[in-house]
Amino acid sequence: MPAVTQLLTVLTDKEVGDIYQASLAVLEKTGVQFEDPGAAQFLQERGCAFNSETMRVTFPAAVVEASLKTCPQSFMVKARNPKHDLLFDGTRVYFTSHSAPRIIDPETRQRRSPALQDVSDMITIIDSLDNIHALLTLTGELTDKPPEVGPEWVFAEIFRKSEKTTVGPAFRDCAKWIIEMAAVAGEGLIGITTCTPSLYFSKTDTDSLKIYAQAGHPVTVGSGIACGGTGPVTLAGTLVQQTAEALAGLVFAQAVKPGTGIFCLTETAPIDMKTGDVAWGSIEVGLLHVALAQICRFLGIQSLTLFPMTNSLVSDQQTGYEKGMQTLMMALSGVNYLTGGGGVYSESALSLEQLVIDNDIFGMATRALQGITVTDETLAVDVIAEVGGARSSYLRHAHTRTWFKNEMYFPCVSNRLPHQAWVREGSKGVVARAREKAHDILKTHQPAPLPAEAERELAHILTSVEKSRLEKKCA
Amino acid sequence: MEQMEIITGLEQSVLDCDTEGARQWAAKALEEKIDLMQAINLGLIKGIKAMGDAFGRGEAFLPDLILSSEAMKAASDMFEEALKASGAVWKATGGTLVIGTVKGDIHDIGKTLVATLFKAAGYTVIDLGVDVPKEKFVEAVVSHQPDILGISSLLTTSAGEQKAVIAALQERGLRAQVAIMIGGGAVTQAWADQIGADAYAGDAREAVEAGNMLMAARKERSH
Numbered sequence: 296m297p298a299v300t301q302l303l304t305v306l307t308d309k310e311v312g313d314i315y316q317a318s319l320a321v322l323e324k325t326g327v328q329f330e331d332p333g334a335a336q337f338l339q340e341r342g343c344a345f346n347s348e349t350m351r352v353t354f355p356a357a358v359v360e361a362s363l364k365t366c367p368q369s370f371m372v373k374a375r376n377p378k379h380d381l382l383f384d385g386t387r388v389y390f391t392s393h394s395a396p397r398i399i400d401p402e403t404r405q406r407r408s409p410a411l412q413d414v415s416d417m418i419t420i421i422d423s424l425d426n427i428h429a430l431l432t433l434t435g436e437l438t439d440k441p442p443e444v445g446p447e448w449v450f451a452e453i454f455r456k457s458e459k460t461t462v463g464p465a466f467r468d469c470a471k472w473i474i475e476m477a478a479v480a481g482e483g484l485i486g487i488t489t490c491t492p493s494l495y496f497s498k499t500d501t502d503s504l505k506i507y508a509q510a511g512h513p514v515t516v517g518s519g520i521a522c523g524g525t526g527p528v529t530l531a532g533t534l535v536q537q538t539a540e541a542l543a544g545l546v547f548a549q550a551v552k553p554g555t556g557i558f559c560l561t562e563t564a565p566i567d568m569k570t571g572d573v574a575w576g577s578i579e580v581g582l583l584h585v586a587l588a589q590i591c592r593f594l595g596i597q598s599l600t601l602f603p604m605t606n607s608l609v610s611d612q613q614t615g616y617e618k619g620m621q622t623l624m625m626a627l628s629g630v631n632y633l634t635g636g637g638g639v640y641s642e643s644a645l646s647l648e649q650l651v652i653d654n655d656i657f658g659m660a661t662r663a664l665q666g667i668t669v670t671d672e673t674l675a676v677d678v679i680a681e682v683g684g685a686r687s688s689y690l691r692h693a694h695t696r697t698w699f700k701n702e703m704y705f706p707c708v709s710n711r712l713p714h715q716a717w718v719r720e721g722s723k724g725v726v727a728r729a730r731e732k733a734h735d736i737l738k739t740h741q742p743a744p745l746p747a748e749a750e751r752e753l754a755h756i757l758t759s760v761e762k763s764r765l766e767k768k769c770a
Numbered sequence: 771m772e773q774m775e776i777i778t779g780l781e782q783s784v785l786d787c788d789t790e791g792a793r794q795w796a797a798k799a800l801e802e803k804i805d806l807m808q809a810i811n812l813g814l815i816k817g818i819k820a821m822g823d824a825f826g827r828g829e830a831f832l833p834d835l836i837l838s839s840e841a842m843k844a845a846s847d848m849f850e851e852a853l854k855a856s857g858a859v860w861k862a863t864g865g866t867l868v869i870g871t872v873k874g875d876i877h878d879i880g881k882t883l884v885a886t887l888f889k890a891a892g893y894t895v896i897d898l899g900v901d902v903p904k905e906k907f908v909e910a911v912v913s914h915q916p917d918i919l920g921i922s923s924l925l926t927t928s929a930g931e932q933k934a935v936i937a938a939l940q941e942r943g944l945r946a947q948v949a950i951m952i953g954g955g956a957v958t959q960a961w962a963d964q965i966g967a968d969a970y971a972g973d974a975r976e977a978v979e980a981g982n983m984l985m986a987a988r989k990e991r992s993h
Contacts (some may be wrong), residue, residue, distance in 0.1 A: 432820055685876065688878045688882070689880065690832060690833060690836050690878070690879060690882065693787075693838065695833045695838065696787060696833035696834060696837050699831065699833055700831075713972075713973060714972065715972030715973045715976060716972075716973050719975075
């Protein structure tokens with residue numbers, strides 16, 4: 296959804312420039328450590344300096360600036376169904392679901408590891424929700440599949456059960472398999488790779504980045520900093536390090552394949568100095584993301600976040616206000632790709648009902664982003680002339696019926712019933728209503744099936760993955 | 771033109787909230803001299819009932835319902851006039867409701883919603899509007915002979931007017947001939963009991979349910 300309203304900002308243009316210059320200074324002076332000497336040498340050949348003792352690569356400002364110039368201003372991530380194609384031109388805001396290793400059991404409400412059926416249920420619900428534009432889902436091992444091939448089973452299920460796009464992970468060595476599966480389904484991907492703060496690139500990440508970029512998929516660069524732990528405690532300092540880490544990845548990606556679409560990803564949040572845990576649901580996350588959107592617009596790249604998130608361990612008011620406030624700040628600032636839908640339990644679990652609730656939060660944020668339409672027709676001077684005055688009602692005017700759906704967002708599970716009707720419906724809170732809605736979706740929603748040929752190819756890929764992993768294990 | 775085509779046209783105009791279309795189809799119905807009771811029951815009422823059901827399911831919205839009812843009214847006013855001119859008496863199968871918001875209160879939405887859902891349930895509805903003085907309620911009971919009188923008040927300050935309307939009907943000796951239902955934000959079952967209303971409804975859906983129960987009780991008594 297392109298923004299119509301004025302975007303929210305927290306930094307002046309000068310401050311954005313200062314952060315960029317500071318990140319260039321970090322890249323030039325301190326640089327980034329690479330686990331893989333091959334990747335470091337590759338950058339050395341392209342104008343960076345490499346110290347093979349410290350494994351540090353330093354980046355001259357001119358190299359960074361030249362790499363920024365080859366980043367595309369816009370690109371598309373294609374979906375199986377074109378209505379779910381995602382266009383990244385710097386002005387759009389998309390919402391997706393969260394990625395987590397565990398699930399909140401729909402019956403017992405306990406956190407547990409998922410089986411393939413849980414993954415399938417999640418995908419079915421996400422596929423049906425209008426305000427969730429793409430999907431991430433369960434990432435961990437499945438209780439009913441060999442641990443060596445859990446992620447590939449999850450992805451095969453995504454391609455089978457949803458027409459919406461997904462992202463490809465960097466973990467293990469699944470990138471090449473996921474790319475094959477996406478090709479079978481006729482879908483594009485976003486390759487998720489990150490720097491490990493502070494200022495370290497693992498071989499897994501440089502390898503995956505290379506694979507995704509070479510296959511023509513856009514990639515994420517960036518990091519998840521714990522402010523005060525793996526980065527400076529000051530938000531400005533964190534932004535400097537995060538930008539430096541992203542730019543290092545960007546230079547690498549443009550060296551691998553100029554023109555690769557780039558997202559700056561963050562999973563950055565402060566450390567809670569009382570517990571040492573990460574303050575996932577904090578308001579500072581909101582501030583950091585408004586800044587992220589500003590910095591990315593300045594750099595001419597897309598912004599992507601693994602938020603909104605909460606520290607609450609149940610679906611309660613804290614979940615609602617933390618995720619709601621973060622979502623609104625991120626959306627109004629123009630962050631291009633938000634995840635987080637359905638995430639609960641300090642980002643470690645997915646909940647069916649939270650997906651349904653977040654779909655409403657995302658819908659409200661989308662509406663806020665659309666702003667107020669001002670035209671002759673919406674100014675309604677003629678309508679006011681016809682209706683205005685005591686004992687009159689605009690409800691009877693055709694103008695109302697023509698415009699109300701355009702002007703107002705209708706939440707799916709928020710209560711708007713007055714007392715009597717609410718009591719008649721069982722006096723339920725939003726979590727109970729969302730749970731019922733999730734069950735309804737599972738009963739009624741039929742995701743569009745893949746063609747039989749594609750199904751067979753997916754099954755074939757899964758067999759190949761299994762074979763290759765088990766061989767490796769034996770070796 | 772076929773009778774069925776006209777009836778379907780009327781139904782569709784109501785579903786489409788198309789007041790102009792409803793008028794045109796009504797004119798055709800009069801021109802072709804088709805059975806007006808059928809045009810009303812199988813055309814207009816069928817349309818508004820479908821819209822009311824869609825509203826109940828959350829698929830249609832308040833403006834749809836109200837404009838659909840306006841389209842119905844445009845056609846039914848023309849039919850009523852023709853029936854009157856021919857000396858026939860038209861009475862809908864579901865009974866007659868007179869409804870209004872009391873004097874001192876200009877709240878329209880809840881009352882209009884109740885009126886519309888009654889139409890959707892097959893009632894003939896006479897909507898007196900808002901800020902209606904008690905004398906007007908009394909006159910309407912005399913002239914329309916309704917089965918049910920609905921008196922709405924959103925404001926606490928104007929709820930006393932509901933009591934005054936009932937007292938005025940008693941004074942004129944009309945109280946026994948009409949069932950009285952009250953509703954609105956300021957109103958409770960306790961208040962209904964206190965002022966001697968026959969029914970109280972907390973929202974529009976309950977109002978129609980209560981109306982149907984009042985009708986059933988009246989029919990039983992008249993047998």
